[in-house]
Amino acid sequence: MKPFSTAHLLPTSLVGSYPQPDWLIDRERLGGRFPPRVRVRELWRVAPEHLEQAQDDATLLAIRDQELAGVDIVTDGEMRRESYSNRFATALEGVDIDNPGVALDRSGHENLVPRVVGRIRRKHAVQVRDVEFLRANTDRPIKITVPGPFTMAQQAQNDYYRDEEEMALDYAAAVNAEVRDLFAAGADVVQLDEPYMQARPEKARVYGTKALDRALQGVEGCTALHICFGYAQIIHQRPTGYSFLPELAATRVEQISIETAQSRLDTSVLRRLPDKTIILGVLDLSTREIESPATVAERIRRALPHVDARRLILAPDCGLKYLPREVAFAKLQSMVAGARIVRSELERAAAADR
Numbered sequence: 289m290k291p292f293s294t295a296h297l298l299p300t301s302l303v304g305s306y307p308q309p310d311w312l313i314d315r316e317r318l319g320g321r322f323p324p325r326v327r328v329r330e331l332w333r334v335a336p337e338h339l340e341q342a343q344d345d346a347t348l349l350a351i352r353d354q355e356l357a358g359v360d361i362v363t364d365g366e367m368r369r370e371s372y373s374n375r376f377a378t379a380l381e382g383v384d385i386d387n388p389g390v391a392l393d394r395s396g397h398e399n400l401v402p403r404v405v406g407r408i409r410r411k412h413a414v415q416v417r418d419v420e421f422l423r424a425n426t427d428r429p430i431k432i433t434v435p436g437p438f439t440m441a442q443q444a445q446n447d448y449y450r451d452e453e454e455m456a457l458d459y460a461a462a463v464n465a466e467v468r469d470l471f472a473a474g475a476d477v478v479q480l481d482e483p484y485m486q487a488r489p490e491k492a493r494v495y496g497t498k499a500l501d502r503a504l505q506g507v508e509g510c511t512a513l514h515i516c517f518g519y520a521q522i523i524h525q526r527p528t529g530y531s532f533l534p535e536l537a538a539t540r541v542e543q544i545s546i547e548t549a550q551s552r553l554d555t556s557v558l559r560r561l562p563d564k565t566i567i568l569g570v571l572d573l574s575t576r577e578i579e580s581p582a583t584v585a586e587r588i589r590r591a592l593p594h595v596d597a598r599r600l601i602l603a604p605d606c607g608l609k610y611l612p613r614e615v616a617f618a619k620l621q622s623m624v625a626g627a628r629i630v631r632s633e634l635e636r637a638a639a640a641d642r
Contacts, residue, residue, distance in 0.1 A: 297597055297634060298588065298627045299360035300620075301567065303514055303545055304372065304433040304479065305607030306350040306365030307616050312342055313370075319610050323371035325401040325443045326388045327378050331370055343368045344421060351426050353613070357620035361429045361477065361601070364422045372481050372607065373435035373443060379414045380462055382406035382448065389445020394487035403445045404455060410462035413469045423474035431512070432475045436482035437463050437503050438496040443484070453495040460502035471509035479512035479545070480504075486515050489532035496532075497539050504540040512543035512567060516606050517551065529553065534560040543567055547605040549587055550574045558594040566595050569605035570626065571619050576611065578618045584626025597634055602627050 308315065314331050324331075334342040350365025369375045378385050382404055389403035415432060422430050437459035441452050449455040467478050480503060485492040504511055513536065530553075536544055537560060545567035548555055558566055570587040571579060584602075591600065602623055608616040 295360070296631065298600055298602055298631045300602045300624050300627050301359060301361035301431060302354065302363045302365070302620075303516075303567070303569075303603050303605075303607050304363055304366050304431075304481065305369075305609035306353065306363070306367070307609055307611055307613040308365075308367055309346050309349065309613070312346045312367070318370070322393050322395070322397065322399055324374050325371070325377065325391075325399055326374060327385065328370050328374075347418075347421060348425060351422065353617050354620065355426065355428065357617060358624035359428075359620055361431050362422070362426050363431050363433065364418050366433065366607070366609065368418060372433065373440060376414050376435050376466070377402050377440050377443065379411070380459075381409040381411045382458075383408070383444075389447065391443060391445055394484065399443075401443050401445055402440075404448050406448055408455065408458040408462055410465045414466060416469050416473045419470050419473040419475050429476040430474070431477035431479055432470050433479045433481055433514070434463055434466055434470070436480040436485075436513070437499040438492060439482050439484040441499070442488060442491070452491070453498075456495055456499040457502055460499040463503040464505060464507065467503065467507050467509070467511070471507070475509065477510045477512055477543070478507075479514055479543075480541070481514045483514070483516045485532045486517060486530060492532050493535060497535055500536075501540050507540075510543065511541050512545060513539075513541045514545040514567075514606075516545070516547050529557065533557060537561050537564065543601065545569065545603060548591065549579075549605050551605075555591045555594050558591060561595075565599045565601060566591070567601045567603050570602050571604035571623055573605050573608065573611065576615045578615065579622045579626075581622050581625035581629055584622050585629040588626060588630045592630075597630075 346367040347364050354362045383402040384405045388400045390398050391401040393399045419432050437456050440459045441456035470478050485496050543565040547569040549569050549572040568591055570584050
């Protein structure tokens with residue numbers, strides 16, 4: 289894969305999302321429901337003919353906030369999405385978007401989902417313009433996120449395929465085509481979001497990693513995987529460890545995003561991923577309290593006995609979209625300041641050893 293590097297040790301990034309402005313989307317309605325799997329166009333507060341322009345403006349705000357906070361690897365904040373997955377999943381051939389199906393969410397509740405009635409294929413690029421817009425509006429490294437094939441298969445009603453594995457592999461082929469186009473459009477990192485690997489580890493062990501590797505087959509570029517316990521706004525009880533993590537060690541993906549802040553994860557598990565770059569979650573999104581830089585620094589130090597600092601990127605535990613914008617921004621500032629503290633400590637220690 290194409291090498292990817294930043295200017296200094298312990299670079300910072302988002303997992304993907306940033307709070308959308310209230311003038312763009314009905315945040316109260318968005319936060320009062322499970323993340324939509326089908327399109328929910330009524331959430332948008334801007335008329336359809338002006339929506340793309342409004343989303344462009346919101347994306348610029350997200351970019352500038354990240355730059356102002358000092359974040360190294362910038363995302364588009366996912367300003368154009370109602371959820372992390374539905375924009376891509378509902379753009380595919382083989383899905384009846386007018387007559388959705390039903391599937392259980394990771395919390396065990398029924399949710400409307402795409403109903404698969406034919407073979408899953410990518411009809412056209414879905415997020416290329418997003419990357420082109422992001423690339424044109426920042427000179428920093430950029431990352432874009434795409435829902436992963438295993439998670440999309442779990443968030444669908446299968447009325448066509450003989451089994452979920454066959455469906456997941458066709459989702460993977462669609463993701464593969466998209467990822468290739470996103471790198472061609474200028475992305476430095478493409479991240480696949482696969483929260484359902486953690487939520488449904490038994491199925492993930494059967495065909496999840498196979499679908500992931502198919503999605504990344506032949507890809508030339510730095511790829512990441514986000515695997516999480518769910519949005520803190522919605523999933524309040526957190527396990528103390530991952531049910532699916534060491535299995536990722538042998539996959540094609542280069543970076544793996546892991547929550548450690550809210551769950552107080554035993555970071556010794558990072559030893560099970562010796563060849564991966566770790567995107568280390570150091571911001572607790574279950575609270576609006578702003579961590580001090582010292583708190584962030586201590587969360588970084590907890591990982592250092594188990595992973596070389598050169599293999600660490602720092603990020604929030606998960607997406608920031610449900611937090612107030614001023615809280616999300618302040619948390620990013622603390623993350624950057626905490627990284628600076630530990631970076632200085634490491635640099636001083638290295639100098640002393642020379």
